[in-house]
Amino acid sequence: MIAILDSHAHDHELEACERLQPEVVDLPRARAAVRELLLALGEDPDREGLRDTPSRVARMYREVLAGRQVDPALHLARTFDEAASGLVLLRDIRFSSLCEHHMLPFVGRAHVAYLPEGRVVGLSKLARTVETFARRLQVQERLTAQVADALVDNLGTRGVLVVVESEHFCMRVRGTNQPESTMVTMAARGLYETDDAARREVLSLLRAPGR
Ligand SMILES: [Zn+2]
Incomplete structure:
Protein backbone atom coordinates (compact mmCIF):
# COMPACT_ATOMS: atom_id res chain seq x y z
CA MET A 1 0.00 0.00 0.00
CA ILE A 2 1.30 3.48 -0.78
CA ALA A 3 0.74 6.37 1.55
CA ILE A 4 -0.17 9.49 -0.35
CA LEU A 5 -0.07 13.03 0.89
CA ASP A 6 -2.61 15.29 -0.65
CA SER A 7 -0.60 18.38 -1.35
CA HIS A 8 -3.01 19.87 -3.84
CA ALA A 9 -6.14 19.78 -1.73
CA HIS A 10 -6.65 23.44 -1.06
CA ASP A 11 -6.58 25.19 -4.42
CA HIS A 12 -8.38 22.35 -6.14
CA GLU A 13 -11.22 22.44 -3.58
CA LEU A 14 -11.85 26.09 -4.39
CA GLU A 15 -11.85 25.38 -8.05
CA ALA A 16 -14.45 22.64 -7.59
CA CYS A 17 -16.72 25.00 -5.63
CA GLU A 18 -16.51 27.71 -8.25
CA ARG A 19 -17.46 25.33 -10.96
CA LEU A 20 -20.72 24.22 -9.34
CA GLN A 21 -23.51 23.74 -11.81
CA PRO A 22 -26.77 25.66 -11.38
CA GLU A 23 -29.07 24.96 -8.46
CA VAL A 24 -31.27 21.93 -9.15
CA VAL A 25 -33.70 22.08 -6.21
CA ASP A 26 -36.63 24.48 -6.70
CA LEU A 27 -37.03 25.63 -3.09
CA PRO A 28 -40.48 27.32 -3.34
CA ARG A 29 -41.89 24.32 -5.17
CA ALA A 30 -40.37 21.88 -2.65
CA ARG A 31 -41.84 23.96 0.22
CA ALA A 32 -45.29 23.87 -1.36
CA ALA A 33 -45.00 20.13 -1.96
CA VAL A 34 -44.05 19.42 1.66
CA ARG A 35 -46.95 21.52 2.87
CA GLU A 36 -49.23 19.57 0.55
CA LEU A 37 -47.77 16.28 1.82
CA LEU A 38 -48.46 17.30 5.43
CA LEU A 39 -52.08 18.00 4.47
CA ALA A 40 -52.28 14.62 2.71
CA LEU A 41 -50.99 12.98 5.90
CA GLY A 42 -53.90 14.51 7.82
CA GLU A 43 -51.72 17.10 9.57
CA ASP A 44 -52.28 20.78 10.13
CA PRO A 45 -49.23 22.46 8.55
CA ASP A 46 -50.08 25.70 10.34
CA ARG A 47 -49.75 24.31 13.85
CA GLU A 48 -46.76 25.64 15.71
CA GLY A 49 -44.47 22.61 15.45
CA LEU A 50 -44.98 22.27 11.70
CA ARG A 51 -45.01 25.91 10.67
CA ASP A 52 -41.37 25.97 9.54
CA THR A 53 -41.21 22.33 8.50
CA PRO A 54 -41.80 22.85 4.76
CA SER A 55 -38.90 25.28 4.44
CA ARG A 56 -36.64 23.19 6.69
CA VAL A 57 -37.36 20.06 4.64
CA ALA A 58 -36.85 21.91 1.34
CA ARG A 59 -33.44 23.20 2.50
CA MET A 60 -32.55 19.74 3.79
CA TYR A 61 -33.18 18.25 0.35
CA ARG A 62 -31.12 20.96 -1.27
CA GLU A 63 -28.25 19.99 1.01
CA VAL A 64 -28.47 16.21 0.76
CA LEU A 65 -28.99 16.25 -3.01
CA ALA A 66 -26.24 18.76 -3.76
CA GLY A 67 -24.09 16.07 -5.38
CA ARG A 68 -25.94 16.52 -8.66
CA GLN A 69 -24.43 20.00 -8.95
CA VAL A 70 -20.88 18.72 -8.89
CA ASP A 71 -19.06 17.04 -11.74
CA PRO A 72 -17.09 14.21 -10.08
CA ALA A 73 -14.47 14.48 -12.81
CA LEU A 74 -13.37 17.74 -11.15
CA HIS A 75 -12.20 15.87 -8.06
CA LEU A 76 -10.20 13.44 -10.13
CA ALA A 77 -8.83 15.87 -12.69
ZN1 LIG B 1 -35.46 2.10 0.21
Missing part, protein backbone atom coordinates in the same frame (compact mmCIF):
# COMPACT_ATOMS: atom_id res chain seq x y z
CA ARG A 78 -5.57 16.65 -10.92
CA THR A 79 -3.34 13.63 -10.72
CA PHE A 80 0.35 13.43 -9.98
CA ASP A 81 3.21 11.15 -10.94
CA GLU A 82 3.94 8.23 -8.70
CA ALA A 83 6.45 5.76 -10.05
CA ALA A 84 5.62 3.06 -7.51
CA SER A 85 2.43 1.53 -8.76
CA GLY A 86 1.22 -0.70 -5.93
CA LEU A 87 -2.31 -0.92 -4.69
CA VAL A 88 -3.93 2.21 -3.25
CA LEU A 89 -6.81 1.58 -0.87
CA LEU A 90 -8.86 4.09 1.06
CA ARG A 91 -11.02 2.33 3.64
CA ASP A 92 -14.00 3.48 5.66
CA ILE A 93 -15.14 6.51 3.71
CA ARG A 94 -18.28 7.47 5.60
CA PHE A 95 -21.23 8.56 3.54
CA SER A 96 -24.95 9.11 3.78
CA SER A 97 -27.26 8.91 0.82
CA LEU A 98 -30.96 8.85 0.10
CA CYS A 99 -32.63 5.75 -1.31
CA GLU A 100 -34.67 6.71 -4.32
CA HIS A 101 -37.38 4.14 -3.62
CA HIS A 102 -38.43 5.52 -0.25
CA MET A 103 -36.50 8.79 0.05
CA LEU A 104 -35.11 7.48 3.33
CA PRO A 105 -31.40 7.57 4.21
CA PHE A 106 -28.95 4.79 3.79
CA VAL A 107 -25.68 5.31 5.64
CA GLY A 108 -22.44 3.42 5.69
CA ARG A 109 -18.89 3.19 4.44
CA ALA A 110 -17.26 2.88 1.09
CA HIS A 111 -13.87 1.32 0.43
CA VAL A 112 -12.11 2.35 -2.75
CA ALA A 113 -9.10 0.49 -4.16
CA TYR A 114 -7.25 1.07 -7.39
CA LEU A 115 -4.06 0.08 -9.13
CA PRO A 116 -2.46 3.23 -10.53
CA GLU A 117 -0.87 3.35 -13.92
CA GLY A 118 1.83 5.83 -13.07
CA ARG A 119 -0.60 8.56 -11.94
CA VAL A 120 -2.31 8.85 -8.57
CA VAL A 121 -4.91 11.18 -7.12
CA GLY A 122 -5.07 12.71 -3.64
CA LEU A 123 -6.83 10.50 -1.11
CA SER A 124 -9.30 13.21 -0.18
CA LYS A 125 -10.44 13.22 -3.80
CA LEU A 126 -11.51 9.60 -3.49
CA ALA A 127 -13.67 10.55 -0.51
CA ARG A 128 -15.06 13.56 -2.42
CA THR A 129 -15.96 11.34 -5.32
CA VAL A 130 -17.96 9.04 -3.03
CA GLU A 131 -19.67 12.04 -1.46
CA THR A 132 -20.57 13.55 -4.83
CA PHE A 133 -22.36 10.40 -5.92
CA ALA A 134 -23.91 9.77 -2.48
CA ARG A 135 -25.60 13.17 -2.35
CA ARG A 136 -28.26 12.25 -4.87
CA LEU A 137 -31.34 10.07 -4.96
CA GLN A 138 -29.62 6.73 -5.25
CA VAL A 139 -29.64 2.98 -5.08
CA GLN A 140 -26.57 1.44 -3.52
CA GLU A 141 -25.73 -0.71 -6.54
CA ARG A 142 -25.58 2.36 -8.78
CA LEU A 143 -23.60 4.39 -6.26
CA THR A 144 -20.99 1.62 -6.15
CA ALA A 145 -20.77 1.36 -9.94
CA GLN A 146 -20.63 5.14 -10.46
CA VAL A 147 -17.67 5.53 -8.11
CA ALA A 148 -15.82 2.70 -9.86
CA ASP A 149 -16.57 4.07 -13.34
CA ALA A 150 -15.52 7.61 -12.40
CA LEU A 151 -12.11 6.28 -11.37
CA VAL A 152 -11.78 4.24 -14.56
CA ASP A 153 -12.82 7.18 -16.73
CA ASN A 154 -10.59 9.76 -15.07
CA LEU A 155 -7.50 8.03 -13.69
CA GLY A 156 -6.39 5.54 -16.29
CA THR A 157 -5.98 2.72 -13.77
CA ARG A 158 -5.17 -0.94 -14.26
CA GLY A 159 -8.02 -1.92 -11.98
CA VAL A 160 -10.63 -0.52 -9.58
CA LEU A 161 -12.51 -2.25 -6.79
CA VAL A 162 -15.21 -0.47 -4.81
CA VAL A 163 -17.01 -2.07 -1.87
CA VAL A 164 -19.91 -0.33 -0.17
CA GLU A 165 -21.60 -1.48 3.03
CA SER A 166 -24.56 0.33 4.46
CA GLU A 167 -27.70 0.26 6.54
CA HIS A 168 -30.94 1.20 4.86
CA PHE A 169 -33.49 3.02 6.96
CA CYS A 170 -36.25 1.69 4.71
CA MET A 171 -35.30 -1.74 6.06
CA ARG A 172 -35.15 -0.48 9.63
CA VAL A 173 -38.39 1.40 9.94
CA ARG A 174 -40.78 -0.30 7.57
CA GLY A 175 -41.58 -3.45 5.61
CA THR A 176 -39.62 -6.42 6.89
CA ASN A 177 -38.18 -4.47 9.85
CA GLN A 178 -34.62 -5.74 9.72
CA PRO A 179 -32.73 -3.20 11.83
CA GLU A 180 -29.52 -5.25 11.97
CA SER A 181 -29.07 -6.16 8.34
CA THR A 182 -26.48 -4.44 6.20
CA MET A 183 -26.19 -4.43 2.45
CA VAL A 184 -22.85 -5.00 0.74
CA THR A 185 -22.23 -4.19 -2.91
CA MET A 186 -19.09 -4.46 -4.98
CA ALA A 187 -18.00 -3.12 -8.35
CA ALA A 188 -14.87 -4.51 -10.00
CA ARG A 189 -13.26 -3.01 -13.07
CA GLY A 190 -10.18 -3.91 -15.10
CA LEU A 191 -7.85 -6.39 -13.46
CA TYR A 192 -10.15 -6.85 -10.47
CA GLU A 193 -12.85 -8.25 -12.73
CA THR A 194 -10.68 -11.16 -13.82
CA ASP A 195 -7.96 -11.65 -11.20
CA ASP A 196 -9.42 -13.46 -8.20
CA ALA A 197 -6.18 -13.26 -6.19
CA ALA A 198 -5.93 -9.48 -6.64
CA ARG A 199 -9.53 -9.07 -5.56
CA ARG A 200 -8.97 -11.32 -2.53
CA GLU A 201 -5.98 -9.19 -1.51
CA VAL A 202 -8.19 -6.11 -1.26
CA LEU A 203 -11.00 -7.95 0.49
CA SER A 204 -8.56 -9.35 3.07
CA LEU A 205 -7.30 -5.82 3.78
CA LEU A 206 -10.90 -4.83 4.44
CA ARG A 207 -11.17 -7.59 7.03
CA ALA A 208 -7.77 -6.85 8.54
CA PRO A 209 -7.67 -6.21 12.30
CA GLY A 210 -7.03 -2.75 13.64
CA ARG A 211 -9.63 -1.03 11.53
